[in-house]
Amino acid sequence: MSKQTVIKPLNAISEKGLNLFTEDYLIDENASQPDAIILRSFNMHDMELPSSLRAIGRAGAGVNNIPLDVCTDKGIPVFNTPGANANAVKELVITSLIASSRQMFDGVAWAKTLIGKGDDVPKLVEEGKKQFVGKEIQGKTLGVIGLGAIGARVANDALELGMDVIGYDPFISVDMAWKLSRAVKRVHNIDELFKEVDYISIHVPLIPETKGLLNKAAFDKMKDNVYILNFSRGGLIDDDDIAVALEEGTVGKYITDFPNAKTLEMKNTISIPHLGASSEESEENCAMMAAEELMEYLETGNIRNSVNFPDAALPYQGHPRVTAFHKNVPKMVSKITSEVSDVNLNIVDMTNRSYKDHAYTIIDLEGDIAESDFGALVKRLEGIEGMVTTRVIK
Numbered sequence: 001m002s003k004q005t006v007i008k009p010l011n012a013i014s015e016k017g018l019n020l021f022t023e024d025y026l027i028d029e030n031a032s033q034p035d036a037i038i039l040r041s042f043n044m045h046d047m048e049l050p051s052s053l054r055a056i057g058r059a060g061a062g063v064n065n066i067p068l069d070v071c072t073d074k075g076i077p078v079f080n081t082p083g084a085n086a087n088a089v090k091e092l093v094i095t096s097l098i099a100s101s102r103q104m105f106d107g108v109a110w111a112k113t114l115i116g117k118g119d120d121v122p123k124l125v126e127e128g129k130k131q132f133v134g135k136e137i138q139g140k141t142l143g144v145i146g147l148g149a150i151g152a153r154v155a156n157d158a159l160e161l162g163m164d165v166i167g168y169d170p171f172i173s174v175d176m177a178w179k180l181s182r183a184v185k186r187v188h189n190i191d192e193l194f195k196e197v198d199y200i201s202i203h204v205p206l207i208p209e210t211k212g213l214l215n216k217a218a219f220d221k222m223k224d225n226v227y228i229l230n231f232s233r234g235g236l237i238d239d240d241d242i243a244v245a246l247e248e249g250t251v252g253k254y255i256t257d258f259p260n261a262k263t264l265e266m267k268n269t270i271s272i273p274h275l276g277a278s279s280e281e282s283e284e285n286c287a288m289m290a291a292e293e294l295m296e297y298l299e300t301g302n303i304r305n306s307v308n309f310p311d312a313a314l315p316y317q318g319h320p321r322v323t324a325f326h327k328n329v330p331k332m333v334s335k336i337t338s339e340v341s342d343v344n345l346n347i348v349d350m351t352n353r354s355y356k357d358h359a360y361t362i363i364d365l366e367g368d369i370a371e372s373d374f375g376a377l378v379k380r381l382e383g384i385e386g387m388v389t390t391r392v393i394k
């Protein structure tokens with residue numbers, strides 16, 4: 001890279017991650033024309049994407065804060081960091097499961113009200129504690145919706161704590177299926193989970209298919225006094241419906257990492273200020289992984305852990321490289337390779353991978369190639385119908 005590549009952080013990103021960027025990069029939070037953006041939960045939906053933007057790295061899991069379709073249309077890969085914050089979230093889920101079950105949040109808040117009561121405090125504590133008799137989780141049943149990096153960990157650890165666990169995930173990955181304890185009872189109909197469990201922890205992405213997944217129809221199928229833990233996204237739960245369920249006692253407690261004006265006022269709701277991934281370790285893991293993914297893409301065109309591009313990588317051995325992001329339609333690869341041979345260039349290695357409606361091709365070329373030959377090739381590639389973006393790396 002001849003000039004410095006500009007990285008714009010949109011949130012506070014762990015120094016450990018930012019420090020991985022070499023001297024070829026400039027970290028500038030005020031950049032107006034960055035090559036890449038690195039962020040956490042910053043909402044990019046209302047933001048105009050800079051014309052210079054070539055890649056986005058989400059230091060975290062959820063990407064509902066990023067306009068994925070717009071990025072795909074513009075040929076901008078969005079990366080995330082699968083699993084890098086999963087332990088942090090799991091620890092907070094398990095903590096909250098036990099703490100809410102033992103009425104600890106309410107008890108702790110009540111204890112604060114005793115400030116100023118002087119020597120009466122110990123006596124008031126002993127008299128008042130009967131309001132906060134809780135339940136142990138051992139022997140109870142937990143339902144885990146979504147058995148990905150977080151859900152699988154929560155399910156396995158809940159078993160270790162003596163719970164019975166029912167899991168639901170129609171799209172579970174092979175990797176996660178291997179990691180999940182065989183003692184987790186998997187159901188293929190979410191209603192079976194609803195009717196059996198004492199606690200529900202939801203660990204799915206917020207996408208159109210999951211919006212409002214826990215709503216009146218779902219609450220109506222649950223046992224009375226079920227506890228709901230939401231460390232995924234606020235939009236997964238229908239706020240109006242859960243408000244009613246909390247009033248009526250169908251839902252006994254709602255523990256949310258995503259409070260809003262409505263939930264803050266709801267009965268029996270524990271509000272946590274989105275702390276799931278806020279541990280030093282997780283912030284470092286996510287930032288480092290996002291930085292590595294961005295650098296690999298910017299320097300070699302290889303794609304790892306993108307949510308809108310296919311994973312595609314060729315070992316980078318210094319050959320001049322051309323990458324193309326294009327529509328996933330028949331004959332694309334043959335059109336690309338025939339343009340390469342028409343300008344008398346020889347292919348050393350190539351890969352083509354597809355994801356949904358798009359595909360990504362990496363081609364390594366032989367020899368020293370004149371600037372003008374590259375120019376001619378790129379022009380021809382860009383003329384192919386269905387081509388979105390091309391890049392030359394040398």
Ligand SMILES: NC(=O)C1=CN([C@@H]2O[C@H](COP(=O)(O)OP(=O)(O)OC[C@H]3O[C@@H](n4cnc5c(N)ncnc54)[C@H](O)[C@@H]3O)[C@@H](O)[C@H]2O)C=CC1
Pocket residue numbers: 060061062063082083085086089145146147148149150151168169170171172173176203204205206209210231232233257274275276277278
């Ligand atoms: N509170 C916090 O700070 C954090 C919250 N999150 C949230 O948690 C979510 C899950 O994170 P990970 O486990 O790391 O992601 P993941 O991608 O490893 O797991 C998500 C799982 O949900 C499953 N799934 C998708 N649609 C489903 C459906 N309709 N029903 C059941 N399962 C479905 C997928 O098959 C996958 O196994 C993220 O999308 C994010 O919104 C993630 C990290 C931190």
Ligand SMILES: O=C(O)C(=O)COP(=O)(O)O
Pocket residue numbers: 040041042059060061062063085274276277278
């Ligand atoms: O990774 C996720 O999906 C999270 O919700 C974590 O968000 P954060 O990076 O803590 O703003």
